[in-house]
Amino acid sequence: MSRLRRDYLTGDRRQVVVVLVVSALSLTFLNFGTTNPAWFVSLLEMLGAGGWAERARSAFEGSDSAQLNRLVFWGGGQILAYTLLPIAAVKLVLRDRIENYGLRIRGVGSHGGIYAVLLGLSVPFVVIASYTPAFQAKYPFYDLAPGEGLWPRMAIWWVIYGLQFVALEFFFRGFMVHGLSPRFGYLSVFVMMVPYNMLHYGKPVLEALAAILGGIILGSLALRSRSIWWGVAVHVGVAATMDAAALAHKGFLW
Template sequence: MLGIMFPLVYFASRTHSFQARYPFYTPDSGESLWPNFWIWQMIYFCQFFALEFFFRGFLVHGLKKYVGVYSIIIMTVPYCMIHFGKPMGETFAAIFAGLALGMMSLKSRSIALGVFLHYSVAITMDMAALWQEGFFQQ
């Protein structure tokens, strides 16, 4: 799944809507990524853990007893809604990501892979945005 997402993130990072939104933490001019950016990333990781716990853990697994696999669709609606206001491509991708991550969580009975995948895409988005801004060019 990461093999699919990384090229998509790269191409998205070249769009104006992406560059206007990301990265969430922008280092000041001349600032190193250490330590502030990485402290931010640790906090950001905790947010993704909480997000996956709620959507894929609580909603998918909490509702599966009552509605089975349809719990994934029920979870995907509010999951997509939290992406409103972000670039259009990301909002539409949230539908597919919600369905895929929900299915993975349901089948594996764990949110661990979802946390890893979701955060990996997010940090890649931040790094791609910094790269597009010329942060890594010397």
């Protein structure tokens, strides 16, 4: 019995515990640490950096680029939440290669066709959803002022937004799916799908429901191809379509 207890957290069982605990910690920081930069200003004040705290407060609240600064804080926080602890866990705890968690590039070209079909099927639903008030109230995240062009602030935001999707795909379809698959196999996709769906609870209900199907499909394809990169392309493509549709409805594209 004692030997069984000693051996319980070995091999793939140990990996499951590491992946799930790290995922919970990362998602907790994602929820509480990226939505409001006020905690960052307070932290600077607690550390005695009053001057830096005032500069940060001004950047987030009083400057002409306050909206962009808040979004960059959010996007940067999301990228860190999705990557920092998982990469540290893979390299330092699991002693594995990060490429084994969905970052493989070689051979992924053969899987591009099915992702292209998936993107093509998604676009009409995005366009239809874009006519709803809830969609137009949510997107794009950066609100253009009357007469403001897409350059430079919207363009800067789109770069951060795109990198955030790379980090998101790595976390859900890379770290979680590939980290849990040695123990759970294909069921790792459904374990990942639950928190991925919950990530969409603050968004329009149709998008939250679509995240269930989307999470299963993208997770299954990532598990099959051993790569997240086509999933990143689909996610970025759908997000670009959503922003373009919302901007078109608001009269910013023509």
